[in-house]
Amino acid sequence: MAVTKTFTMLKPDAVSKGYIGDILKQITGSGFRIVALKMTHMTENDAKAFYEVHKERPFYGELVEYMTSGPIVAAVLEKENAVDDFRTLIGATNPEEAAEGTIRKTYATSISENAIHGSDSDENATIESNFHFSGREQF
Numbered sequence: 001m002a003v004t005k006t007f008t009m010l011k012p013d014a015v016s017k018g019y020i021g022d023i024l025k026q027i028t029g030s031g032f033r034i035v036a037l038k039m040t041h042m043t044e045n046d047a048k049a050f051y052e053v054h055k056e057r058p059f060y061g062e063l064v065e066y067m068t069s070g071p072i073v074a075a076v077l078e079k080e081n082a083v084d085d086f087r088t089l090i091g092a093t094n095p096e097e098a099a100e101g102t103i104r105k106t107y108a109t110s111i112s113e114n115a116i117h118g119s120d121s122d123e124n125a126t127i128e129s130n131f132h133f134s135g136r137e138q139f
């Protein structure tokens, strides 16, 4: 299977609760290589643009508020079958429905504050990685 990339964010709840180290350890322990990494605080315009695909959804305003409520950790990850394997590792959007051992089952508190993001396609992984990182910040 081809080596591909995905994009992730440790969301403000995970960062403020002190889970950065534990979550990154689980990610690298699951075979993902970190090819870009930074801590950043999204502006309202950043979050609106990043989640523009959800702008008609009822939770859009709440999502933008949450994602700008504190710093996040953004990363690009590389592995065989990265997008699908990473979504398996993080678990269902709603942590109550997430499988045991997944990152959301362990660290998320609700469907809104669900600790971590994972790209849903190779195309979006590229778009999202380039949203947060310049070419020379991705290795």
Ligand code: RTP
Residues within 6 Å of the ligand: 059, 063, 092, 093, 111, 112, 113, 114, 116, 117, 118, 119, 120
């Ligand atoms: P993500 O994009 O963050 O990896 O999450 P996902 O694919 O599992 O879920 P998606 O449908 O793309 O939703 C994006 C984020 O919006 C928040 N959300 N809140 N209150 C709600 O019903 C609701 N639904 C979604 C979550 O933070 C979700 O991760």
Ligand code: MG
Residues within 6 Å of the ligand: 118, 120
């Ligand atoms: Mg999504």
